[in-house]
Amino acid sequence: MAIVSRSYRKIRRMEQKAGGNCLKRAAFTVEAALIMPVILMVLLSVLYLCMHVHNRNYLLSYAVEQSISGHMQPDPELLFSSDISVSRTDGGNMRTVSYTAGTVYYTGRRLYGISEKAGYRKVKPVTYLWRMRSVKKIFGQG
Numbered sequence: 001m002a003i004v005s006r007s008y009r010k011i012r013r014m015e016q017k018a019g020g021n022c023l024k025r026a027a028f029t030v031e032a033a034l035i036m037p038v039i040l041m042v043l044l045s046v047l048y049l050c051m052h053v054h055n056r057n058y059l060l061s062y063a064v065e066q067s068i069s070g071h072m073q074p075d076p077e078l079l080f081s082s083d084i085s086v087s088r089t090d091g092g093n094m095r096t097v098s099y100t101a102g103t104v105y106y107t108g109r110r111l112y113g114i115s116e117k118a119g120y121r122k123v124k125p126v127t128y129l130w131r132m133r134s135v136k137k138i139f140g141q142g
Contacts, residue, residue, distance in 0.1 A: 059099040063118035066097040
């Protein structure tokens with residue numbers, strides 16, 4: 001107990017000599033050491049959320065583009081992703097493309113699963129134009 005009280009007295013004397021700033025600086029250091037992991041975790045969570053949203057939008061745009069054009073494209077370049085797979089179905093009137101992928105955590109573990117699907121009804125342009133012209137003629141606009 002005497003050792004503790006002696007060191008406490010030394011700290012008080014140092015504080016009085018420094019004008020009372022010594023303990024305030026130490027308290028700020030402790031508070032910063034406690035709050036920095038929380039701030040870092042929030043920043044990393046926002047970063048991973050942004051990557052997840054980017055990957056999801058990228059997969060959706062690829063699926064829509066492939067369902068409309070019908071052309072095979074290479075797999076998209078995604079941020080921190082794994083297991084990209086594509087499924088194409090080309091039925092009678094519909095063409096459907098679906099993508100699945102996973103967002104990977106920095107340790108290599110799969111964090112989120114993403115699945116996007118887009119479909120497009122095939123249109124025969126000549127038949128469509130004939131129908132539109134006949135509708136215009138019926139209503140007297142053509």
